[in-house]
Amino acid sequence: MNADEAMREITLAVNGKTHTCKVAERINLADFLRQDLQLTGTHVGCEHGVCGACTVLVDGVSARGCLMLAVQADGCRVETVESLAAGTQGAAGLGPLQAAFRDRHALQCGYCTPGILMSLTELLRDEPSPDEEAVRLVLSGHLCRCTGYQNIVAAALQAATKPAGGA
Amino acid sequence: MKAPPFRYHAPRTLDEALSMAATLPSPRLLAGGQSLMPMLNFRLLAPENLIDLNRVEGLSGIRESGDAVVIGAMTRQREIEFSALVKARLPLLAEAIQWVGHRQTRNRGTIGGSLCHLDPSAEQPMVAMAMEATLSIAGPGGRRDLPMRAFALDLMTPALEDGEILAEVRFTPWAASHGWAFLEFARRHGDYAIVAVAVLIELGADGTASRVSITLGGVAATAVRVADAEAALLGTIVSPSDIDAAAACCGSVDALGDPQVPGWYRQRLARTLCARAIPIALARAAGGPASVRHPGNDGTNR
Numbered sequence: 001m002n003a004d005e006a007m008r009e010i011t012l013a014v015n016g017k018t019h020t021c022k023v024a025e026r027i028n029l030a031d032f033l034r035q036d037l038q039l040t041g042t043h044v045g046c047e048h049g050v051c052g053a054c055t056v057l058v059d060g061v062s063a064r065g066c067l068m069l070a071v072q073a074d075g076c077r078v079e080t081v082e083s084l085a086a087g088t089q090g091a092a093g094l095g096p097l098q099a100a101f102r103d104r105h106a107l108q109c110g111y112c113t114p115g116i117l118m119s120l121t122e123l124l125r126d127e128p129s130p131d132e133e134a135v136r137l138v139l140s141g142h143l144c145r146c147t148g149y150q151n152i153v154a155a156a157l158q159a160a161t162k163p164a165g166g167a
Numbered sequence: 168m169k170a171p172p173f174r175y176h177a178p179r180t181l182d183e184a185l186s187m188a189a190t191l192p193s194p195r196l197l198a199g200g201q202s203l204m205p206m207l208n209f210r211l212l213a214p215e216n217l218i219d220l221n222r223v224e225g226l227s228g229i230r231e232s233g234d235a236v237v238i239g240a241m242t243r244q245r246e247i248e249f250s251a252l253v254k255a256r257l258p259l260l261a262e263a264i265q266w267v268g269h270r271q272t273r274n275r276g277t278i279g280g281s282l283c284h285l286d287p288s289a290e291q292p293m294v295a296m297a298m299e300a301t302l303s304i305a306g307p308g309g310r311r312d313l314p315m316r317a318f319a320l321d322l323m324t325p326a327l328e329d330g331e332i333l334a335e336v337r338f339t340p341w342a343a344s345h346g347w348a349f350l351e352f353a354r355r356h357g358d359y360a361i362v363a364v365a366v367l368i369e370l371g372a373d374g375t376a377s378r379v380s381i382t383l384g385g386v387a388a389t390a391v392r393v394a395d396a397e398a399a400l401l402g403t404i405v406s407p408s409d410i411d412a413a414a415a416c417c418g419s420v421d422a423l424g425d426p427q428v429p430g431w432y433r434q435r436l437a438r439t440l441c442a443r444a445i446p447i448a449l450a451r452a453a454g455g456p457a458s459v460r461h462p463g464n465d466g467t468n469r
Contacts, residue, residue: 006174025175025217028204047168048205055271061245062271067204071175072221119271140356141269 010074014039015083023070030054030065032073033080041081041114045143052142055115056080062122062141081114084121097121097159106155108146116142120156129160170207173217181305181334184223189307189330191216196332198241198280201272226279226334229253236340240279240333244291248273256340259297259347259365263290266349269357279333285323287423288359288385290351292319296390297365297382300338306331322388341378345369346452348444351384352436360385361428362436364417366448368400376400381413381441386422386433393417396441410445417441 006025011018014037023032028047033039033056045051047066054065057079084095094102097120107113116139123130123138135156139149176191178184188194195214197203198221206212220226226241229250236256238247247253247264254261267273267281267290281291282302295302295315302313307330320326327333341347351363362385369378379397384390396416403409418438424430 006172008175026170026172026207028170028208031169047208049201049272052269052271061274063275064201064271066208067200067272068275069170069175069200069204069219071177072200072219074177122270137356138270141271 008071008074010071012073012076012078014078015080025069025071027070028066029056029058029063029068029070029073029078032070033065033078036070039080039082043111043114045111050143051112052115052119053112055118055142057118057122060122060125062119079118079121081117084117097124097156100155100159101152104151104155104158106147106151112142112144116144116152120159123156124160130156132157135160168208168210170204171210171213173207173214175217175219177219177222179222179224181223181225181332184218184220184332185305185307185330187216187218188332191218194218196220196283198283199243199276200280201268201276202280202284202286220332227277231256232337234339235337238278238336238338240282240335241277242279244268244273244276244278244281245270247278257294257298257338259349259367260291260294260338262347263294263349263365266290266351266360266363272357278336282318282336283325283327283333285319285325285389286359287322287388287390288361288363289390290349290360290363290384293363293365293382293384293390294349295336295338296392297367297380298338298341299380300336302333303335303337304331305334310334312337316392319389341367342369344452344454345378346448346450348447348451350440350444350447352440362386362433362440364437364440364444366441366444368405368445368448368452370449370452374404375402376405377402381417381445383417383420383437383441386420386437388423391420393420393441400445405445405449410442413445414438414442 007022008025009022011020030042030044033042043053045053049064049067055062056065058076085093119138135153176187193215197217197219227239229238244267278291281289300315302318304311318326346368348366351360353360365382367380371377379400381393381396396413399413418434422430422433
């Protein structure tokens with residue numbers, strides 16, 4: 001980082017924990033989470049909002065982490081993939097949605113998975129029992145080059161029908 | 168890539184934002200960021216100062232004002248998508264907004280940002296053109312109103328002077344009984360349209376088309392009204408041959424070509440989409456149900 005990089009202090013809650021940091025004004029939210037907070041679960045793919053790998057929840061709604069500046073998240077509540085497993089008793093500490101992804105083989109290389117999990121988390125909070133079309137519509141905002149999407153849809157529907165519901 | 172260096176500003180009031188836009192060197196306004204942020208990340212732009220409008224009070228919201236529905240420039244596309252007022256009074260906008268990007272981008276993307284970015288394929292400028300929306304622009308000397316036709320100067324070139332900020336968009340709803348249709352073709356859902364068409368029709372008591380608006384997106388530098396296609400329907404009890412005539416007009420507009428999509432292909436799409444959209448709008452104007460393809464991944468958008 002350049003010595004003359006413009007910096008600004010922000011305070012935000014990430015996965016329930018409040019952080020006050022001095023950040024470069026031009027750094028995007030995804031890079032800030034990865035580089036400044038070491039939360040490397042959020043992945044950076046295309047950096048222009050198409051692939052969806054960097055999707056996180058900002059004040060409860062999904063947003064591209066690469067299309068938002070970290071300084072814009074000042075005062076916001078951010079949730080990343082690291083929040084999904086926390087405090088869960090499921091197999092290997094996975095949340096219900098993550099466990100369904102493992103059950104249904106919904107990931108191969110895993111690069112796109114964190115963003116998809118966050119978008120589906122948003123969907124399942126709004127609609128605990130979505131139909132397949134609603135799942136596919138949400139997935140249309142993500143690119144996965146391994147799975148062909150079928151198993152991702154199956155995992156989302158499996159997580160949706162569990163009594164505990166959602167993630 | 169990463170955005171180039173800039174100074175970031177987060178004004179709280181429109182006056183503060185206007186004063187920044189008028190005085191800071193090389194300013195750029197940041198709305199929802201769903202187009203500007205990619206351009207910064209690609210380093211297609213390198214403003215010295217980025218003025219973020221997201222915390223400016225009073226630029227967001229949907230309200231009725233007299234006969235009009237007024238939408239604040241910073242209103243998120245997601246809010247428009249779920250607005251009961253938009254659905255009831257501006258059904259064309261409600262239908263078109265579902266074709267805008269994805270849920271994840273509509274959560275942040277704004278109508279004003281799209282209108283000022285003015286992509287030739289974008290849906291919101293098409294609706295503004297189709298409905299002859301009025302844009303209210305704030306500047307150092309006060310407000311001025313501009314019709315969409317005069318606002319959309321050229322490819323990604325809105326008629327905004329230095330220091331001006333789009334504040335709100337005013338739509339005058341068509342008669343409650345009007346019919347509408349919005350169709351588009353893209354290779355994948357959420358991609359920019361290769362061609363899109365918006366149709367509005369009002370029928371008189373005798374069943375003739377008394378008011379018609381036909382707009383194409385993706386074919387030219389800006390969204391365009393197709394006057395001869397409208398004329399083919401006006402004043403007639405619309406028959407299949409009238410629809411063919413209107414579609415033929417849409418299929419003969421001057422269409423842009425590029426290495427992926429030649430102009431003749433856009434013309435053929437314009438003709439086909441127009442021929443499909445007019446019957447949908449007519450059925451709705453006549454009070455009947457119209458089966459419309461939802462922009463989902465149900466295989467019909469391929």
